[in-house]
Amino acid sequence: xxxxTRSLRTSITAKALSLLPRHWKRLLWERLxxxxxxxxxxxxxxxxxxxxxxxxxxxxxxxxxxxxLEFLTGTRWTPLFASQHFGILPLITATIITSAGAMLVALPxxxxxAIYLSEYAPDPVRRGLKPVLEVLAGxxxxxxxxxxxxxxxxxxxxxxxxVSVFNGLSASIVMGIMILPMVSSLSEDAMRAVPRSxxxxxxxxxxxxxxxxxxxxxxxxxxxxxxxxxxxxxxxVGETMIVAxxxxxxxxxxxxxxxxxxxxxxxxxxxxMGDTPTGTLxxxxxxxxxxxxxxxxxxxxxxxxxxxxxxxxxxx
Amino acid sequence: xxxxxxxxxTRGLTxxxxxxxxxxxxxxxxxxxxxxxxIGPSGxxxxxxxxxFNRMNDLIPKSRITGQVLFEGRDLYSPTVDPTEIRxxxxxxxQRPNPFPKSIFDNVAFGPRINGFRGDxxxxxxxxxxxxxxxxxxxxxxxxxxxALSGGQQQRLCIARALxxxxxxxxxxxxxxxxxxxxxxxxxxxxxxxxxDYSIVIVTHNMQQAARVSDYTTFLxxxxxxxxxxxxxxxxxxxxxxxxxxxxEAYITGRFG
Numbered sequence: 076x077x078x079x080t081r082s083l084r085t086s087i088t089a090k091a092l093s094l095l096p097r098h099w100k101r102l103l104w105e106r107l108x109x110x111x112x113x114x115x116x117x118x119x120x121x122x123x124x125x126x127x128x129x130x131x132x133x134x135x136x137x138x139x140x141x142x143x144l145e146f147l148t149g150t151r152w153t154p155l156f157a158s159q160h161f162g163i164l165p166l167i168t169a170t171i172i173t174s175a176g177a178m179l180v181a182l183p184x185x186x187x188x189a190i191y192l193s194e195y196a197p198d199p200v201r202r203g204l205k206p207v208l209e210v211l212a213g214x215x216x217x218x219x220x221x222x223x224x225x226x227x228x229x230x231x232x233x234x235x236x237x238v239s240v241f242n243g244l245s246a247s248i249v250m251g252i253m254i255l256p257m258v259s260s261l262s263e264d265a266m267r268a269v270p271r272s273x274x275x276x277x278x279x280x281x282x283x284x285x286x287x288x289x290x291x292x293x294x295x296x297x298x299x300x301x302x303x304x305x306x307x308x309x310x311x312v313g314e315t316m317i318v319a320x321x322x323x324x325x326x327x328x329x330x331x332x333x334x335x336x337x338x339x340x341x342x343x344x345x346x347x348m349g350d351t352p353t354g355t356l357x358x359x360x361x362x363x364x365x366x367x368x369x370x371x372x373x374x375x376x377x378x379x380x381x382x383x384x385x386x387x388x389x390x391x
Numbered sequence: 392x393x394x395x396x397x398x399x400x401t402r403g404l405t406x407x408x409x410x411x412x413x414x415x416x417x418x419x420x421x422x423x424x425x426x427x428x429x430i431g432p433s434g435x436x437x438x439x440x441x442x443x444f445n446r447m448n449d450l451i452p453k454s455r456i457t458g459q460v461l462f463e464g465r466d467l468y469s470p471t472v473d474p475t476e477i478r479x480x481x482x483x484x485x486q487r488p489n490p491f492p493k494s495i496f497d498n499v500a501f502g503p504r505i506n507g508f509r510g511d512x513x514x515x516x517x518x519x520x521x522x523x524x525x526x527x528x529x530x531x532x533x534x535x536x537x538x539a540l541s542g543g544q545q546q547r548l549c550i551a552r553a554l555x556x557x558x559x560x561x562x563x564x565x566x567x568x569x570x571x572x573x574x575x576x577x578x579x580x581x582x583x584x585x586x587x588d589y590s591i592v593i594v595t596h597n598m599q600q601a602a603r604v605s606d607y608t609t610f611l612x613x614x615x616x617x618x619x620x621x622x623x624x625x626x627x628x629x630x631x632x633x634x635x636x637x638x639x640e641a642y643i644t645g646r647f648g
Contacts (some may be wrong), residue, residue, distance in 0.1 A: 197452070272489040277547070278450060279483035280502035281475045281554055290505065295492050 101323060112320025130369060133255030140356055152326035152342075154360045155351070161360065163367060165326040169243065169336035170371075173318050174311040176332060177254060181307055184251070185258025186300070191265040192259065194288045205260065212256040220320030223249035228321065241323030241335035250317050252305040261306065265299020266292050298383040305379030309372050315340040339368045398423040398560060399444055399481075399591045403458035405618075406439050406448060406499035412618035414440040416458070419621060421560075423463055426582060426591045428605035430598060432647065435611045436619030437594040438486075441562050443467075444592065445481040449592040462560075466588040482553030487569050490537035490552070494531050495520075497547055498537045500591065502556035511600060515555055524552035524581050525546040543574025550581065554589075561585065567600065579604050598643055602631045610639045 138146070149162015181346040192201050231238045236299045238244065269272070269292050277291040293300065323335030324345050337345070341363045351357045395648045397420035404417040414436035421427050421444075429437045439448065446467060448646040467477055479502075490498050499516040501546040508515065516533070520526040525547040529540070538546055546566060553561055563582070582591055582604050595601050602610050608631070609624040623630060623639040634640040641647060 201562055270489075272485060272487060273491060275447065275450070275485065276489040276491065276552075277501070278475075279445060279485075280505065280552065281478040282505055283475055286505050290501070291491055301635065 080156045087211070087385060093329050095273075109250055109360040117321060118259045123330025127369070130362055130366045133359055134362065134366040137359040137363045139357075141363075150328040152337075154345065154350075154357045155346075160346075161363075163339075163364065165328040166337060166339045166342055166364060167367075168328060168330060169318075169322065169326070170312055170338040170340070170368075172243040172330060172332055172336065173247045173314075173322060173338055174308060176243065177250035177314075178304075178308060180248055181254045181258045181311075182304060184354045185255050185307070186262055186301075188255075188259040189262035189266060189300075190288050194284060194292060205263075208256040208259060211252070212260075214253075216314065216316040217320070218255050219249050223321035235333070239323070239335050241321065241325070242333050243322050243336050244332040246318045246320075246322040247332065249321065250311055250314055253314070254310050254316065258303050258307045261303030262296070262300045265296035265303065268299065269295045301382050302379060305382070309375055312372055312375070313340060313368065315344055319344045337367070343368075396420075396422050398463060399592070400464075401440075401443070401458065402461065404434070404440075404443060404460060404599040405452065405457045407452045407455050407457075408451065408505055411503065412616065414611070414619040415617045417619075419622055419624060421590060421592055422607060423590050424588070425606040426563050426586045426593060426604055427607045427609065428489060428601035429592065429594045429609050429611060430487065430596070430601045430642075431619060431622075432609035432613070432642065435613040436580060437596075437611055438564050440611065440619065441564055441592060441594045445478050445483055447483065456552055462484070469508055473513065475553070479556050480558050481562060482556060482558035483547070483562045484549050484564065484566045486565040488549050490540070490545050490548050492536065492538060494534045495537050495540070495548060496533040499551050499555045502552060506556060519551040519555040520548075522585070523547045524584075525551055543570050543577060546570060546574070546578060547581065550578075550585075554585075558589070560590045560592065565594055565596060568596070575600070582598055598631075598645075602627060610634075610636075612638060612644060 103149055146161050146163055148164070150164050151160035151162050152165045153160045168380050192204060196204065224241075227249055228238070228240060228242065231242070231245055256275075273295060276285050277287045282290070294384045318338045319341040322338060322341060324337050324341055325335035326337040326342065327334060329336065343364055346358065346361045399421035401417045405415045406413045408554060412477045415439060419440075429555075430438060431437050443456065444467070445500065448456070456468060462477065466472070479592055491501060493501070498510055499519050502610075502614055503512060503515055514515045515531075517526060525544060528544060529548075537545065540548060541590050546569075550561075550566075567578050570578065579600065582593070585591060586606075593601075593605065605627045606627065608627040608632065610622045611619040612622045613619050623634060623636045625635075630639065634643060
């Protein structure tokens with residue numbers, strides 16, 4: 076009797092033991108996986124939060140010494156000189172010149188090549204051409220920088236003697252070439268995602284290939300194309316090496332693309348690489364500039380999301 | 392059928408996709424202001440044949456034809472013919488409704504706009520929608536997206552869109568296959584009405600539909616490696632009550648396909 080009870084008990088315990096640990100193990104394992112995945116996600120969020128708070132913190136210190144009004148409206152940027160001026164406008168105009176110039180190159184070329192690749196190119200041509208375009212995207216930007224300085228600039232100077240050795244034009248052209256693959260590749264993806272049935276519908280109404288492309292495919296792919304454009308602009312605004320090498324380090328309040336200028340990114344490089352002591356006001360300028368740059372791209376991203384939502388032509 | 396009654400004709404038409412024959416040796420007359428149905432089992436080349444009438448097969452790489460397709464006696468595949476011109480006169484409605492992601496108005500106005508219509512566009516849009524029996528349902532929301540319409544409405548919109556370019560022929564590629572029975576009936580009624588002014592060719596896998604709406608029926612069947620061929624062609628009434636070929640009889644009585 077006693078033995079029976081014991082054996083019954085042991086069998087129950089054994090059963091419980093054999094059941095429980097497996098259950099627990101599975102539960103633990105699931106939880107571990109979830110935690111690992113969450114941690115991975117948190118890393119990127121924390122990094123962003125960290126960067127933004129460092130920017131904010133240092134910028135606040137900077138603005139305790141320099142008025143925001145002077146910073147935003149001043150037209151002279153000479154923090155490294157004896158007579159210090161902290162007007163960021165020269166850096167902003169330089170950024171605008173180079174980015175706008177890059178977009179002037181990349182948008183039309185990118186869109187046209189996307190139309191060609193998506194609508195006109197026979198399959199073998201597209202299969203050959205797309206990787207070539209993507210190789211362009213893989214070239215280090217420092218190479219582009221020297222390409223601008225040592226090849227494009229001398230070419231421009233042969234055309235016009237007004238072009239300085241360092242100038243915004245050369246940097247914008249090369250930056251345009253750099254973001255071209257992004258524009259064309261993403262736009263092409265968006266255009267190829269437009270269903271064939273829409274194209275056939277347009278052809279059946281007597282459209283030419285050009286009409287199908289411009290009146291059906293592009294409008295239907297517009298949100299994707301807009302996203303590609305904005306991404307490219309953000310890339311241009313944040314691009315550093317090309318402008319630092321080819322556009323110069325000379326903050327000038329001008330919209331003239333032929334003279335040396337200095338973009339926000341180029342300035343940050345100049346100070347970070349130079350011998351400006353940490354903790355000084357000069358050093359803190361890079362955080363104020365960085366914050367401005369960050370806010371600028373943030374605004375652009377928000378704008379792009381609005382544009383994409385507003386002008387989307389949805390299919391199904 | 393007399394020669395002059397035929398708006399579309401094919402003469403020994405064979406279509407190849409690469410080296411594969413999709414249909415072969417099709418000789419067929421499509422009657423003016425009548426509904427001609429093309430029926431047959433899946434994969435027998437019904438759609439391929441239909442797409443020869445407005446040269447939509449041109450869009451498929453490696454497709455080519457031999458033989459002739461005549462529209463009002465003119466060879467559609469002659470090098471002097473511009474396929475986009477053909478498609479103004481021979482409209483098409485597809486298997487699945489494919490309205491453009493634009494407003495209802497812009498969908499109907501699309502064709503007239505690209506072919507340089509001069510005149511009252513709003514009036515043309517209204518009359519096209521009215522002909523497609525859709526005007527009453529959409530007249531208050533012409534500017535809203537066509538994609539908000541139901542499937543049956545979308546298909547009638549596609550018909551209105553095809554009518555707006557004022558074609559003479561309308562090709563319909565299984566226009567009801569993605570619609571419910573009520574929407575299907577609406578489209579069938581519409582087809583009967585349209586046949587007074589337009590010549591219609593409809594591909595359908597639905598034999599009841601062919602029997603209900605069409606005046607003439609052609610039965611296509613794939614044979615070995617040679618693609619679809621016409622097994623029998625004639626008045627719908629005769630094909631369905633008194634088929635001459637035993638394969639036709641087997642198909643329409645549901646023994647295969």
